[in-house]
Amino acid sequence: MNKQPKYRQVADALRREIDNGTYPPGSRLPSESELSARFDASRNTIRNGLNLLVTQGLVSSSQGLGYEVTKHEVFELNASRFENLEFPQNGDAYSTDVTNAGRRPHQTFRVELTPAPAYVAERLKVEEGSRAVLRFCHRFVDDVPWSTQATHYPEWLVEQGPRLTEPGDIAEGTTRYLASLGIEQVGYFDEISARMPTPEEARLLEIGAGVPVLLWTRTGFSNDRPIRCTVTTFRGDLNRMNYEIGDLSARSENEPQ
Amino acid sequence: MNKQPKYRQVADALRREIDNGTYPPGSRLPSESELSARFDASRNTIRNGLNLLVTQGLVSSSQGLGYEVTKHEVFELNASRFENLEFPQNGDAYSTDVTNAGRRPHQTFRVELTPAPAYVAERLKVEEGSRAVLRFCHRFVDDVPWSTQATHYPEWLVEQGPRLTEPGDIAEGTTRYLASLGIEQVGYFDEISARMPTPEEARLLEIGAGVPVLLWTRTGFSNDRPIRCTVTTFRGDLNRMNYEIGDLSARSENEPQ
DNA sequence: TAGTGGTCTAGACCACCTC
DNA sequence: AGGTGGTCTAGACCACTAC
Structure with missing residues (x-):
């Protein structure tokens, strides 16, 4: 049993929800503070997890708007x-x-x-x-x-x-x-x-x-x-x-x- | 004059030094605490800047060892x-x-x-x-x-x-x-x-x-x-x-x- | 004005590597 | 043992967007 750090659990959970359609391409993720409550983690830890998804190209963020699941037309x-x-x-x-x-x-x-x-x-x-x-x-x-x-x-x-x-x-x-x-x-x-x-x-x-x-x-x-x-x-x-x-x-x- | 955030200044400075050969491929960057002193920034801010370089593929980090400038043989x-x-x-x-x-x-x-x-x-x-x-x-x-x-x-x-x-x-x-x-x-x-x-x-x-x-x-x-x-x-x-x-x-x- | 993410700090403790 | 990065917290203030 190797325990994952909390921010990875956050990233993994969100990734699963993106994959299974809970958050379809183009939709918005919950805000950092909502996620902070849901995962019982500090805002920095949540940001750390979200940042993982951003650098993996799954979501993008913009100030004042929130995190959006990316959609690609190739x-x-x-x-x-x-x-x-x-x-x-x-x-x-x-x-x-x-x-x-x-x-x-x-x-x-x-x-x-x-x-x-x-x-x-x-x-x-x-x-x-x-x-x-x-x-x-x-x-x-x-x-x-x-x-x-x-x-x-x-x-x-x-x-x-x-x-x-x-x-x-x-x-x-x-x-x-x-x-x-x-x-x-x-x-x-x-x-x-x-x-x-x-x-x-x-x-x-x-x-x-x-x-x-x-x-x-x-x-x-x-x-x-x-x-x-x-x-x-x-x-x-x-x-x-x-x-x-x-x-x-x-x-x-x-x-x- | 648009001021860059401090962690970007850190990343930009290090990128310049990597480009000009101060830190050649395979070499190690100074430790987080050294950089923290040099840039008069908290360790978290330094980490933020280093993380930018990591996600850009310029350096990689490993626990206990430090940050290393990546080298590629294609x-x-x-x-x-x-x-x-x-x-x-x-x-x-x-x-x-x-x-x-x-x-x-x-x-x-x-x-x-x-x-x-x-x-x-x-x-x-x-x-x-x-x-x-x-x-x-x-x-x-x-x-x-x-x-x-x-x-x-x-x-x-x-x-x-x-x-x-x-x-x-x-x-x-x-x-x-x-x-x-x-x-x-x-x-x-x-x-x-x-x-x-x-x-x-x-x-x-x-x-x-x-x-x-x-x-x-x-x-x-x-x-x-x-x-x-x-x-x-x-x-x-x-x-x-x-x-x-x-x-x-x-x-x-x-x-x- | 209220809510969102962006930046920054100070400090704690842990895990890993080298000597 | 001592130094390195990895994780996590609590809180402050700023910048942008929407209404």
Whole structure:
């Protein structure tokens, strides 16, 4: 018989009640003082227990309002189709996907010429600190911050593709633009990892405690060298990535229901 | 000028010192009472600040020892080559990868016939609760819990491939075994997401606060239907997945250094 | 104004690790 | 034994939200 500390008992009890539907997603938990009475514990102990649930992403709290059970709608991103030239689409793939899902996309955009960070330089096979074009997107869905995307192009590419440094969008998409210049992306290398957000990421994505970020790095290659490196940061609670590989004709047949 | 609460100042100061190398990965932070004196704050306030860093995955604490700056070695998993029949390997792909990395793999294994959970049933296109073979792996690298992997096969497959229910390993790999019976996996659909671990996952993977899990679901298809669904749970701090797509001959040329 | 969570303190006692 | 973090309490005051 190993006795759990009181704040864990509180957290476990509440977790069970959340799981069994006593407190459904979107609903509010009892206040700290109510819980304090119910569990015969000091307010600090209750807060300690609630804090566990917060860092586990089960509930979120706001001053003056209380604790709310989190609810997630996940957005699916098809990474293997994304910017596949065989699936023609106007403009940027992200906006298309979001609009198709019946949501309202919105993004801010900027272009810079900056020294490539070590992580990017390594992937672009250029020297650390050598310059690269950074095209940075901060994306929202229905005004909720959704992801940031930073694409770096090595400086040597700019001579052939001067529009890369233009501050506005490239209507047909940069991949298409480069292809029209004979610089074709024939393959890419994707890396995916997860971690807790840095304070900067937490600020941009308005992430509270208990929500990790999904990091997606795509390095694109022409026939003879890397031509771009895109680092995308997603809110982990709102996004799921997928890849379709091989023959999936059996997947779409006989859709359930 | 918006004043930060004291515990955030503590966390920010320590984070800066971790970033600039004052406390390198693996080193120990000053004790709570030392920090209490340095920041002229009560021990609880210091704990509050340290707890922020813990939930952000920057440090970990253990009773009697103190706070240690976390260090990560990440293991790369090539998901597009993984179990690709064109890259022949003996036995299971995971052990091969780990051994090649100079690490020592080890796993526990069990087989069950259980009702398929809703998530899996949906992907296997069978009714929720109908039976499925579950082959479950708990994997370690150098005795550190690394990932869990649960593969479900629909019950109808067992008639054709009775060895699926055998309690031991299938030496040539299940994918190969099924292929030898004419049930070929011609494509798969991968889904990747990240979230904080459930208490059960935290227990199996020995995850502390501040470390998310990476969830990887692979549904494999034959020509006419789904034949398996594999759910893998990774420690987010130790793993990174990657996909090679298209022609990457330019990637391996001129390796840096 | 009343109720919610957010910050902070001071102090007590316990559990674990090292010497 | 002495130092470390882990748990818990009681109480104070502040900031935000709702009505």
